[in-house]
Amino acid sequence: MTSRSPSPSPTSSESSNPPKFPQLPYPAIEPYDHGMLDVGDGNHVYWETCGNPEGKPALVVHGGPGSGCSTGVRRLFDPQCYRVVLFDQRGCGRSTPHASDPTTDMRFNTTEHLLADMERLREHLGLDRWLLYGGSWGSTLILAYAQRHPERVAEIVIPAVTTTRRSEIDWLYRGVGRFLPAEWERFRDGVPPSDRDDLVAAYARLVEHPDPATRERAINAWCAWEDAVVATEPNGSPDAYSGRPSAARSALVRIVTHYFAHGAWLPEGILLDNADRLADIPGALIHGRLDLGSPLDTAWHLSKAWPKATLTVISDAGHLGSPTMRSQIHSALTRFATC
Numbered sequence: 660m661t662s663r664s665p666s667p668s669p670t671s672s673e674s675s676n677p678p679k680f681p682q683l684p685y686p687a688i689e690p691y692d693h694g695m696l697d698v699g700d701g702n703h704v705y706w707e708t709c710g711n712p713e714g715k716p717a718l719v720v721h722g723g724p725g726s727g728c729s730t731g732v733r734r735l736f737d738p739q740c741y742r743v744v745l746f747d748q749r750g751c752g753r754s755t756p757h758a759s760d761p762t763t764d765m766r767f768n769t770t771e772h773l774l775a776d777m778e779r780l781r782e783h784l785g786l787d788r789w790l791l792y793g794g795s796w797g798s799t800l801i802l803a804y805a806q807r808h809p810e811r812v813a814e815i816v817i818p819a820v821t822t823t824r825r826s827e828i829d830w831l832y833r834g835v836g837r838f839l840p841a842e843w844e845r846f847r848d849g850v851p852p853s854d855r856d857d858l859v860a861a862y863a864r865l866v867e868h869p870d871p872a873t874r875e876r877a878i879n880a881w882c883a884w885e886d887a888v889v890a891t892e893p894n895g896s897p898d899a900y901s902g903r904p905s906a907a908r909s910a911l912v913r914i915v916t917h918y919f920a921h922g923a924w925l926p927e928g929i930l931l932d933n934a935d936r937l938a939d940i941p942g943a944l945i946h947g948r949l950d951l952g953s954p955l956d957t958a959w960h961l962s963k964a965w966p967k968a969t970l971t972v973i974s975d976a977g978h979l980g981s982p983t984m985r986s987q988i989h990s991a992l993t994r995f996a997t998c
Contacts, residue, residue, distance in 0.1 A: 700767035705753035720793030725914030727752025759909035794819035820958035842887035849880030863916035892977030934964035942968030943991035947976030
């Protein structure tokens, strides 16, 4: 069912301090339809559709987990060719209940729930197949969905490839500290000494603490570390995470730590091991060579296991991209368009 009352404004997204999108190929557009999809467990997922109602369906799968979908992403798609579907994953953006509310039950927010939500949304919109677009955590969710429902996926475009292996999580929250020792030490010192063997799990516990001040300190420390990593990039920002609105930051950190503390509930390496399930799906993998938090080797291994996917390495881009990366995204989406 779709609930339209109350329905958040499709033009407002508290969920992200969206990446800056200069030189996007298409002008800003507004949705022609939107709603709140009842996905069970008391959750309602915000969705919207933009562009051509008769165009090729494309689903935008945002990162984070917990970032929410930026309205700027609409401008990546030719509005004459694509019927673009955007949605905010459980607990973030315009979806309810919001994870910034400490009473929101996180038991109903897992990878399995999100995969089911995507399929429910496809059925609700009456779509047979769709192109999937998204990077970072979004790429993990795309790959998991496509491997489960390959017959529902026309093509895949991924900028910033991740598979959320535990080894990737360990790299981002421990290994990268070799390059940023002072910043990582501050991140480490945000948890009690007895909990430092597993920083992600420790932060996951802190953001569930009953004391609001304890939660806020943990959220600030987590965002400061994320900021430090992406600030090293040519197009990085010193406040990409900490500059978000308070509720968006709280939801993001609560959801990220919840997912990463559980390894996204995915067996280690399963998305690479099962890449053969993507054999009939054309794909475009676009990855920044300077992506410190998500090194290139994951994208490279995936491209080796997925013959119908092309890998384009962007020399001037990190995790947040660059004009060169946007140009490659545009090329891929143009190539897969049907008009």
